Amino acid sequence: MKKTQNKETTEQQILDAAKTVFQAKGMDGARMQEIADEAGINKAMLHYYYRSKEILFEAVFKSAFLLLAPQLNAVLNDDSSIEEKIKNFTFNYVSFMMKHPYLPNFIIQELNRKEDFILKLKENTGFPNLEKFKTKVESEVSQGILNPIEADQLFVNIIALNIFPFLGKPLIKAFADKDDKAFQEFVDCRKTEVANFIINSIKRH
């Protein structure tokens, strides 16, 4: 029926607006009024669809994380070589992040604010898991393809090099004296630079 149709579109509008505002301002900085304005409705509607700010926030957070998780799973769970994984991930991740620049900061920030948020996420299917990646790294190390390295450490290095520029953007711009355009080019460069940097370090020569 028609009401249901309206319900779904309004609900989606709210979620989109909430995503924008929460990602820009964080849970504490966001205002329900601003979300309502962004969605083109009024405050009462927000509470009609999501009983409280907290509940609305959790919906936004979950949906943001569900956008990020597949990116990670792609590295972890396919069957290609470590070198291929790194190249693909780096290239795709930077492209992905250029479309969602607020995402990493939002997730990192809110996870630090409330550590138990992550527990709820871990219950979900599709939560990234390192096991397969670990096995693959160990196998390539023992074959002599890679220099000895802990899989955990390598994984953190990969995501650190890829994610950090989006977290530390203001810092990097200030240190390296870059305007927005120069920063853009800098990040674009990293699509291939980062993979080369990593592979150069771990691949046996």
Place this chain on the structure above:
Amino acid sequence: MKKTQNKETTEQQILDAAKTVFQAKGMDGARMQEIADEAGINKAMLHYYYRSKEILFEAVFKSAFLLLAPQLNAVLNDDSSIEEKIKNFTFNYVSFMMKHPYLPNFIIQELNRKEDFILKLKENTGFPNLEKFKTKVESEVSQGILNPIEADQLFVNIIALNIFPFLGKPLIKAFADKDDKAFQEFVDCRKTEVANFIINSIKRH
């Protein structure tokens, strides 16, 4: 005189308390009442020494940044080789961060919230500058000590690998299934691992 003595200690107590609360909760999440409690005084005193929450926050932020800047300058402005710089920085930075675990997240978060904060900092003497580091990298590259690499990119790689674990702690703990103790060991390992990882990548073989 006695009053001045009291003034200075109270002011310091406030600053310490504010540092604790702001770094844990952020500007928006922090409450003046909580800062007062932490300092063992009442709210009115906060406004006596710092006219507003905003002003108190800026004082805290500035002092946090002034703690971090020398760490970066140490890499950038001494005369040792790039390899030495990386080894020293990595070792010292991780040690330093283990003492101030909230610091990087605090700075990153608040800089993203208000980009112009960094402009105020840049006016200060002692703001990290990349020029000398850049010259050194270029020199070592042309001497054939290092593989070709942009100084900017190398610098970001160094700080990304060192800072990220402290930003993404909850994420890393969840992905790699580590408790606090295991995470601690993981980070401790990085004191030397990260430097080796970088040097392995950039040093000509």
Place this chain on the structure above:
DNA sequence: GTCTATAGCCAGATAGAC
């Protein structure tokens, strides 16, 4: 489902006694 109006609370800031 959608709106207006308002309840109820809480936080930052100030007045004023000591």
Place this chain on the structure above:
DNA sequence: GTCTATCTGGCTATAGAC
């Protein structure tokens, strides 16, 4: 300088008409 008491505004949340 330090306190208690209070003002004021803004925010989440709800009541209730349509």
